[in-house]
Amino acid sequence: MASAVRFQTFGGTEVLEVVDVDRPEPGPGEVRVEIVASSINPGEAAIREGRLEDVFPTTLPSGEGSDLAGRVQSTGPGVTGIEAGDEVIGFSDRRGAHATHAVVPAENLVPKPAGVTWEEAATLYVAGTTAVAAVRAVGIASGETLVVAGATGGVGLFAVQLARLAGARVIGLARRDDHPLLEDLGVEPVEYGAAALERLRELAPDGVDAFIDTAGHGSVDLALALGVAPERIDTVADPAASARGVKTEGNAQGGGAATLARLAELVAEGALRVVIDTIYPLQRVAEAYDHLATRHVVGKIVLRME
Ligand SMILES: NC(=O)c1ccc[n+]([C@@H]2O[C@H](COP(=O)([O-])OP(=O)(O)OC[C@H]3O[C@@H](n4cnc5c(N)ncnc54)[C@H](OP(=O)(O)O)[C@@H]3O)[C@@H](O)[C@H]2O)c1
Structure with missing residues (x-):
């Protein structure tokens, strides 16, 4: 099984649940990642509140989250150059990153440099x-x-x-x-x-x-x-x-995976510092968003899955 954040209706953080789901299976060109860390962003709260429906329409019940860092668990047909056990940074464009597992297209993933922590890696995409x-x-x-x-x-x-x-x-x-x-x-x-x-x-x-x-x-x-x-x-x-x-x-306009890879290199080289305000376990996702809603966070709030 896997755990994933879901909301059944639009609303405040009270609509957020962490539920058991089947592990998603990768299709052609896709990769299943066991996520170690993710991070949260104000736009995700706006989507959950129903304030961005004109730009990013939602199908309910909905998952949540873009940023992810974790280990490749399995690959679908046609995926080359990436294999089980690889440490990666990436993004879900299906709102699936606030979960223990996510399936994403292989091109959404880049290698995580060894010198970058899971938490740092999880802040870099959005x-x-x-x-x-x-x-x-x-x-x-x-x-x-x-x-x-x-x-x-x-x-x-x-x-x-x-x-x-x-x-x-x-x-x-x-x-x-x-x-x-x-x-x-x-x-x-x-x-x-x-x-x-x-x-x-x-x-x-x-x-x-x-x-x-x-x-x-x-x-x-x-x-x-x-x-x-x-x-x-x-x-x-x-x-x-x-x-x-x-x-x-x-x-x-940020440049997707290529930019993500460059940012990770800068962190690994010590040229870019990642400031993390607080790390919350996945189960406390609602508290994490309540914290972000103060809008006085210093750096990033990270969710840790394990
Ligand atoms: N278009 C996009 O692609 C995109 C992508 C990511 C984010 N965003 C948007 O960009 C914004 C920032 O995102 P974020 O993740 O950086 O948010 P954040 O971490 O919550 O940062 C918000 C910042 O706003 C400052 N702030 C709060 N109240 C203020 C006030 N009255 N006057 C001046 N500054 C104030 C805070 O500074 P103090 O702590 O010093 O008060 C804090 O540094 C959000 O609106 C988000 O939705 C857009």
Whole structure:
């Protein structure tokens, strides 16, 4: 048997159950993974609440989760180059990652480097590839100044580090308690709130070249008030802002498995740090999402299956 998260109706975390299911069988081109760790994302909560039906329709009862890291258990017909026992990182695009086992297309999997922990590996797909897309979307060049709103969130912590690797000066908006973490990463922290515009103008008197918004809460207004050109602003938290000419590139533009493999290499090389806020066992998935819903998580929340 396998265990998997299910919800029968849309709603809050009270609709989440962990149920026994048959182990899924891989079809042609597919692989069954015994999942060791997964991570959770705000978009998954929005899907479960029924708020994203126009973009990502749901068939009830539904499973949940994209990010996964685990061991290959069996392969379907036609799969080559991957075999039982391989340690992999990947993603489910059928909402099957919050489970002990998942079947995914072989091309959704990349090798897990030995130096990357299961928990680290499980954070990289949704948040990491979204950060890659956002940094690419704003076209950051070495020496330019970038502001990241939500700098210590799941996407934000990847975005600030990727922009630093690209040679940018990075200013991160975050709560004061989290400023030491940003400083450790070579990021200049600024508290968000009413006085943020003045603080940013003071810190960057020659202007800000680009802005990534992972927080919402008027961050696009802030970016425009700073004089950043709309085409150099990317938001993953405020889709309606596309009407104002800003970009909304995220996971879909992130580059999938190839980007995931590159992110894993960066972690293995020590060039990219994965910050994990809390690890919950699968059985406590509802508590994990309640924690994420505070929207003041530092880095990622991980689910551990075993
Ligand atoms: N389009 C896509 O492909 C895509 C992919 C992934 C995520 N997303 C979206 O991107 C957003 C971020 O995701 P995530 O996983 O990074 O979320 P997260 O881990 O919950 O991070 C949220 C961040 O928002 C900050 N924040 C909370 N309240 C704020 C406020 N009033 N003003 C400014 N900042 C505030 C928090 O900072 P403090 O702790 O410092 O308050 C935190 O760093 C979500 O809306 C998510 O749905 C989109």
